[in-house]
Ligand SMILES: Cc1cc2nc3c(=O)[nH]c(=O)nc-3n(C[C@H](O)[C@H](O)[C@H](O)COP(=O)(O)OP(=O)(O)OC[C@H]3O[C@@H](n4cnc5c(N)ncnc54)[C@H](O)[C@@H]3O)c2cc1C
């Protein structure tokens with residue numbers, strides 16, 4: 001019961017996926033080329049990755065308006081995961097800055 | 099030659115670009131997304147190499163022709179992955195356009211444009227009223243669920259309830275089903291009587307929007323009807339679960355949206371997709387100094403001119419009526435901004451007027467009731483960024499001396515988080531107004547998009563259109 005990708009074989013859009021690997025807090029996570037970082041995380045079954053003031057947070061608005069989905073990418077903090085396209089080898093940190 | 103800059107490449111912005119080109123102008127189109135289309139014609143990432151994208155879209159061919167015509171035009175510069183973070187007003191001239199190119203929220207890529215005319219077509223984001231548990235993971239805006247399904251092929255949950263108000267709930271449910279999910283119910287908060295009054299009155303207004311009406315009727319009578327009940331006068335009043343959504347409680351609503359006690363039903367779900375209409379993205383129009391219509395939308399005249407010289411507005415920022423109406427407004431705005439003769443587009447303008455009538459009809463059929471605070475609890479979070487709850491806001495509003503908008507913000511921190519009140523702003527403004535407090539212009543954000551301090555301090559590359 002978690003979010004997932006539509007399997008390419010069953011996708012009416014006729015996708016040709018090229019796999020992509022990033023790390024999230026050091027652990028490898030696989031996605032496909034072209035996905036946003038939020039898409040990779042959701043596609044891997046993760047619903048939340050950040051601590052908000054009242055509990056865990058993931059994607060809410062999906063288009064860059066709510067800032068719920070913030071992550072650190074390759075050392076750059078406060079990147080909206082729903083807007084940033086994932087690149088091979090991206091090192092994503094979900095922990096808040098100390 | 100007139101240099102027109104168009105901000106936003108959704109239905110409104112693309113049509114504006116096309117008609118400004120037709121009028122003879124040189125056009126630069128800016129959009130923060132990787133591909134044109136905006137929220138309606140959301141294209142899959144190029145890397146997906148999708149052969150049959152048209153199967154996911156209404157009106158794909160016409161859109162695809164238009165986006166190619168614009169992008170391949172010799173007088174057009176199409177600049178994707180470019181966000182406008184500020185507009186700098188100038189006397190008697192349209193504002194300077196400050197932009198950042200490249201990956202979202204990355205450092206570098208700062209530049210500035212100096213247009214003769216500016217078309218604003220920045221669209222909207224979902225409006226969501228708070229309810230207990232709406233901050234749990236698994237609660238998405240309806241638009242987010244739609245964007246992920248259509249634009250990335252990610253299904254947000256296997257069993258998702260779609261709720262809120264507006265015709266937009268139907269395409270969202272259809273996309274979830276198409277992507278292989280189940281939708282146990284679509285819950286429209288307004289009662290059937292309100293919908294009928296709004297939709298049935300003055301039927302002739304619907305004729306020019308027939309495309310939209312047929313699209314909606316298709317959802318209502320197609321596969322959705324057999325697989326998903328559409329229930330009116332009912333809303334999700336609570337989402338529950340341990341660290342994520344596991345079930346929702348829905349309740350019947352009175353016409354004013356106050357929940358009827360004793361009508362609660364529990365529904366197991368793993369996702370909630372909720373939307374109560376749309377909030378126009380007004381940061382840039384406000385930064386440019388454009389006057390607003392009742393504080394809600396950008397005020398425009400019959401030629402889509404705003405109150406600022408050389409600045410035009412089109413699409414959802416001037417009223418919410420769906421993609422066809424947005425495109426018609428964009429066409430008028432682009433034509434006039436590009437130096438075209440307004441007298442030469444009488445038919446287009448008439449079509450635009452009917453689009454506006456459609457917006458009024460939508461608003462009548464899907465109003466926001468005033469009784470929704472009835473489902474709030476003292477500990478319901480209102481501001482997702484700062485965690486401000488209903489109790490804290492009410493306390494601040496009870497002290498008349500402190501209930502000025504600024505005092506409420508500083509005292510409760512609602513609206514001071516990273517989203518700068520984009521999500522909670524309308525809620526806090528409404529609750530403040532009802533308690534008799536003073537309401538501030540929630541859209542005033544001098545920085546419309548995040549910018550790194552190093553970029554702010556650096557000098558931008560000055561760009562001139564050809
Ligand atoms: C998430 C979401 C999904 C939606 N999906 C559908 C749907 O499937 N079907 C439907 O009928 N309606 C949908 N809608 C409603 C939709 O808003 C309208 O139908 C239509 O797209 C409005 O057209 P527009 O041109 O006014 O704005 P939009 O289509 O929203 O286009 C605005 C464009 O401006 C760009 N932009 C905004 N600010 C900036 C900036 N500062 N710098 C650079 N670029 C910027 C955005 O990236 C966007 O591409 C959706 C709305 C949302 C919020």
Ligand code: FES
Pocket residue numbers: 058059060061062063064065066067068069070080081082083
């Ligand atoms: S989910 Fe709202 S900004 Fe990313």
